[in-house]
Structures are given as C-alpha cells and as structure tokens.
Amino acid sequence: MIPTLFRIDRRYEEHAGTFTLQLNPPLGSDTTGFRPGQFNMLYAFGAGEVPISISGSPSDKNGLVHTFRTHGLVTLALARLGEGDSIGVRGPFGDGWPLEQIAGKDLLIVAGGLGLAPLRPVIYGVMEGILGQRKATLFYGARRPQEMLYRNEMSSWREKMELELSVDHAVAGWQGRVGVVTGPLAAVEIDVANSVVFLCGPEIMMRFCIRVLEEKGVPLSSIYLSMERNMKCATGHCGHCQWGPNFICKDGPVFCYGSVSRWFNIRAL
C-alpha cells in the first residue's frame, strides 16, 4: 500500500512529549473513515513509519486525529512537524473494539496513560448515544494530573458517563484519587454477567487490571484489550508483530482476552 498524502491541520502538545495531530486528506478525497480501535501507519518523510491509533470521532468529518508520544526517531520526526506540513498515511488497519457487544450492558472503559487515545472514539460513541450501553464508566490512570490526556473534554464526558480518575502523584488542587487505577476498579460493583470491559494501556497495567477483573468474576470473554507490538507492514505479511498465532496488525490490535489469555501470560512473547 502506498501512503496517501495528508496535511496537518492542527497540532498541539497534550503534555511534554505527547502530541495530537489532526490530519486532512487532499481536497476531494474522503479517506477518513475508520472503526474505533483501528490504527494508521503515519509516515514522516525521511524518517519512517509508525503505527498510531486513531483517537478522534468516526463521525467527525474534520479529519483524522492521532495522539502519540515521542518514543523513537520517527515519532520525534512527527513531533517536529508543524501545521500545514505533509505526512503520509496508510490505513486504517486492524480489528477495532467490538461495539456490537455493548448494547444493553454496562461498559467499563479502563485506560492508562496514552491508552486513552484508542478508547476515545468509543467515548465519543457513548457521548453520541449510539452504543446503547446501560451505563458507562471510565477508569483512567496517569502518572500525574498534567499527564492526563484530553482533560478539557472530561467535564462534558461526565454528563454521559462516570469518571474515576487516578494519578500516581498528585499536585495541589487535584480532586481525583491518588493511587493506581486498579484501586477504583477493585472498589466498584460490577454486574459481571452484563458488563463488557475495554482495556488499553501499557501491558503491565493491563495485566494488573485483568487480575482485578478476574478476582471480581468478570468472564474472560467480556474483557477486550488493545495490544501493541512492533508493527511494520500493517497487513500481516512481514511478521514483525506476530504474537502467538496472531498478527497484532491484522488480527488485532483489539483482542478478546478470553481468546488470547494463553499468549498474554507467556513471558517470551
């Protein structure tokens, strides 16, 4: 697949080293459709390509939104780009969140750090009232309040869902919890037969959250998580992101924990 040239219409720094880009395709083309949980390969010319999840709303026609953290040469090159600059985009790729599982159930969205980005399209679905969930709760943990993503949107999210925010280190004026995200998750009552959990964050954080969910009796088949590995081709050919029998780029990045728990707990994978 050849990258399509997009223009950066908006760029802002969420916090030090974490950026959000709003991208638009050339005039006349409509290549911004995606399903929540999918990712694009973003190409910084002369530096390379990286997989970045799509963090905007599927119904927003103002372009694709991506949030990323500088982590290597390509993301550093992406961070140096400014509004009006060009960027290559391939995608969208992968299997997204199973939105069809949500109707009539309680939706628990559990995110850590940058893991909120791939879940924000789901939150927009809750805000738009198109998912048919019974009740929605967001559990979001970050190192510090200033490292929480999309803070300016959270007051509007509270109108449609409960928010349980926690940080490792608080500052004066912080109204949420201090402690890890597993705390509020352990404290909440879950209707285990009628809940679905969407989980995204660093793998270690997901592991501890899954442990709490298992202790509470949530069926493994009701837990979905978004995995990341070294994705290169994004089409399941190169094998860089092979994980057990799966290719993260093609079979994921969203998996039902019930079907991948075996691979999730193998240390070498």
Place this chain on the structure above:
Amino acid sequence: MKSMAQLLHEHPFFAGMEPEHLDFIAGCGENHIYNAGDYIARENAPADHFFLIRDGQVAVECYVPNYGSLCLQTLHSGDIFGWSWLFPPHLWTFDAHALDEVHAIRLDGKCLREKCESDPKFGYELMKRFAHIITDRLRATRIQLMDIYGQRRPPMDSGQ
C-alpha cells in the same frame, strides 16, 4: 437507624466474624463526622484509633519541608485505614485529612489491643483481617512504584 454492630456486620472487613467478637468491636466504635480540611490523624501523634470510612475521601499525606503536604494515597467509602494502633510505639506515621465531609466509624484501638492480648482467638481474627488490608496496600504501592503508565516495552518505533 442501624446499630453499630449492624453497620460493622455489613462491612466486608468484618465478614464471618463471630457475633460476640463483633459486638465487642461495636462497643469500641462511634460515628464521627469530619469536615473538609479536618485532620483525622497527625504524624507522630498517638494512634489509638482506626477508621472505617462510610462516606467521603481521606488523603494520606506526608509533610515535606520546603514543599508542603505530599498526598501519597486517597482512601474512599468502604476503606479502612489506620494500623499504627496495632504496633508499638503506637504513633501515626502519616497525616490523614478529610478532603470533603467524611462520615466514619472510629474504632478504639487501645481497647481492642487489650482484648487482642487477652483473647488470642479474637486477636488472630482481627490480625488476619488487617494483614489482608496491609497486603493490599503493599501490592498497590508496588504497582505504583513500577510506574505502570510508562511504556517500557521494546520500542515500537525504532526509526528503521
């Protein structure tokens, strides 16, 4: 209005406890309301009580010179806090202050300490329950120390 014994009986911490033990603990408890900003415990002050938070938020803090109070953890409805009353020198090791109006059951640890010494079965039951809370807090602290929100996997973006 529920009796103290009923309130304790409904809390998971006391689940499965013998009724006479629960009655004894209830006799050592009283309801307290703290306003936002009130200190419930002060570092180095005698620790003769522990608390069951019925409603509200409590910050566990440490005072850092030239900085101020550093919040280490927040505790919420249903949480139990305070185990300094169990171990000599029976002094609080951190401050605890109410972040909003806190409704709590304050239990007299001094009275329970004496009962634990004279009734080892009771003491063991209570100690098992506190050991569980201490283990949970240790686990949470370990996870917090691991900085789990940072990305510490092989770089997805090698730049190649």
